[in-house]
Amino acid sequence: MEGTTAVGSTPLALGYLKTSEQRRKTMSTISKDSLKTSLLQLECHFTWTLLKKHVSLEALEETILDHIKFLSEYEIRDYNLLSYVNHLKNSNEEALRNLKKAEEAIQKRHPDEIARRSLVTWGNYAWIYYHMQRYEEAQNYISKVENSCKKLSSTTHGKIQLPEIYAEQGWTLLRFGRNYFERAKNCFENALKIEPNNSDFSTGYATAMYRLKGNAWWCGGEVKPCLEALQRAVELNPKDTTVMALLALELQRLNRADEGERYIEEGLQKTPDFPVFLRHAANFYRKKGKVNKAVEILKKALELTPNSVTLHHQLGLCYRSKLMQLKKTRYPPQEEMENLIQLAVFHFKTVIDKKPVFFSAYSDLAGTYAIGKKYEKAEEIYQKVLHRHDLACDEKQEIYFNYGHFQQFHMKSESKAIKYYIECLKLETDSYSRRRSSGAVETLLKQKIESGLGDSNDIGTLGLVHKLNGKKLEAIECYKEALDLDPNNEEYLNALTQLQLSIRS
Template sequence: MSDQEKDLLKVKLDQLQCHFTWGPQKENIDLDDLQQRLEDTIQTNVKSRGRSYNQLAFVNCLQGNCEEAIQNLQEAEKILKENHEDEFEKRIIVTYGNRSWVNYHMGQLTETQSYLDKLERICQQFPDASRYTAMIPEVYGEKGWSLLKTAAQYYEDAKECFKKALEEDADNIEWNFDFATVLSRLETFSGTSESYKPPQSMKQLRRVLELDPDHAEAMVLLALKLQECNQTEEALELVEGALQKSPDLPHVIRYAAKFYRLKRDVGKAVDLLKKGLEITPNSTILHHQIGVCYRKKLLSLNKKPQSKRPSDPAFQQRAELIELCKYHFKKAFEPRPLTFIRAQLDYARICSLNGEYAEAEEMYNNLLQLEGLRPENRQEICADFGLFELREKKSESKAITHFLEGMKVNYNSKERKRCRDNLMTITERHLRRNGRDSKAHGVLGSMNQLDGKKREAIENFAKASELDPDNEEYLSALCELRLSIEADNDCPNKS
């Protein structure tokens, strides 16, 4: 095959709907962790095996294991034939797309074309399909699931996929549950539209249980939402029922453990999580949740008078809990350095609590180097790093820098508000001591500017410049703001 024919083949491949064209690529996926999670899902969740093998093939191909990827795709095809015989051609589109790509990466270009030919024949039966792919519910559903499985920055896209799938097949249990899951997760993220509404996921989870009253994962997820709304009696019944129906399903164990931890039954939560680790020993989520449980015990212990004598039982218990927290948080984030931000922040907080400032500072600096973070994650890193500099390192100037960096992320979240509130506390304290503090007025000017309050920003920068006339930063900010206001006045219809 000539280079021109190969390039033409690549153009065709780029038109496919499959894991190789859906966005997440090698640079922004924790591949080893995703591989482990997919293998765990294959082991423990029969319903998800076909799509898990499909995504695992993609991961293996990115890692250079193309022969294993072919085996994964053969398993996916076998499962689809066994479980979805009546709608096999609808379900196989993504698998054949992946197979085309893997063969292409292996240099098997004739095989690549043969799978493109298969896709072309399948797509002819769908009126709105393109030559090689059809955006039908089965494709939207698998795309949504793969994005949901990859990382938090893809949840919004996953939600839209499930909505599309349900538009044509409103009673599909699988997509209804996946839609409920992504809604539930987005509701926990500060700044998302879901976080400002009454939980939409509750209605969606009840819909799943209408379609399948024995859906244990839906039961425990609904229980957590009910717990948030203080409907504890129904929540407890759901958790107990789910554990009876699916006592060995890791997701059920994990959500049930969270329920008991929030119920302040930390011992029961730890017991459940340890049972989960027996089933999936490499689960990063379970390790993180165990760390959170031990931290809860540690913080409770810290409320009591502390002894500095190593022979004291309370001193020993505190030291043991700190090591347990660090161990489990580390087990959670080491396989997921790009995506498990919360576990890394939790580890840094424990280091800070234990006076291990160099390790905490290194963790914060590493986190700030990451790209492609959700905006509230970056804001949280800045807020935490700022408080660390303020409280532990006693560096107010560095703290201010980090809080302002958090505010620069233009995303309305509680983490941005946390950065702003800390800056206000600092500036108000300075101005109470000295109303002519130029730095305090400069910080207020920066905050006003980041909040879009240009005239207030000009007032504060003008005051700061009056008090510190040689400060080029204040003069530059003033000039920029005045030019911006002049431009706004020249364009009165500008939104």
């Protein structure tokens, strides 16, 4: 009717609706905040601080799918991890489908322990529903975890110390790369404290120790022995050829290659079609100098898992090794050389395309171009990786050393080589590449100085090298000598003064 107002549109009613809406939003915010507090108490992939910047999600996804294909007994933790990778790729519906598969595997493999074995899966469910803003379903899964934990122990709020959860976290951390190896080792240690004879926990611990050893050797940390841990893992699980291969590689490193090869041969008999073992076996033979055998094994593994980044990298290294051997011959056949270059380049490019954070592959690719005298392409690859901002300190040191080596031996530019060796030294983290840079730049400068071709700049630069290496007395002598030749050089004078003051203090 004209002149009347609908009930819901009166000022009083509008005010009521506005207040009601505010109250609803306030209650929703409170509910969401309390939900987040509960979620953070869960033990699952979302609370294990796994950062996607440390991995290539596509490569990791392919690795997990290959693992499920060849090692179905670990499908529960693989589907759990795959759901988290799906989430990181903004595919929450796919994540839910993989959690469903994890649930089905739990019912099949652990029908008498469904609640205990589902805690991580339910935790992931809760987080994914939370991110999908399906808060009621998220709360349902939080409640399932909390109620199960109360039945399993006196612990509340989803926190429970179960060895299989420590182990699942440990294996997940190993998948996310070297930044997580120490944490992975700690997880397996915690699991072994509860079940010291568990073969899976022992294998995880040995694997973490092996990876940490390799990391420490490359990065300059403390190298902890892992032989005993590997031997223990093989003893507890003689069917696991992956850890058997790691033991063989460690024995090879300790100059016990014949002993190690027996494990490789045994593994080839037990699992001739298991790609992970084949990769390690090929690595063993490449290091032994049997490159053709390594290539044969890798080709077989690649047929089984054609998207494996690691297999492509290993094949690239094999072809580059054959290329370098051929180059040492008196009259290397150019057609064969070119073929090997193309093969190595193909595999290294594949690695970079599939996993852009696989930084050593950039140097491998550029180095292969350099061997083939394709210097412009090598320079392009080096510049590409030099301008990245996501390299770890030791990765950056490796790139600086390799680029310095490229400038010294391929471009014949000693000045650029010295510059990049010193850039490597300016990064103080001890590493294999830093040690190599130090030796290379010292040799270059000393040869120049001792031949009589060196000037004050070369002597001052040698002083800087000594200073960066902590050799203060040697640095002082160099700066004094440089100042004798160039008395008004403020850079040398300041460096000398600082060094003398640091010694006195």
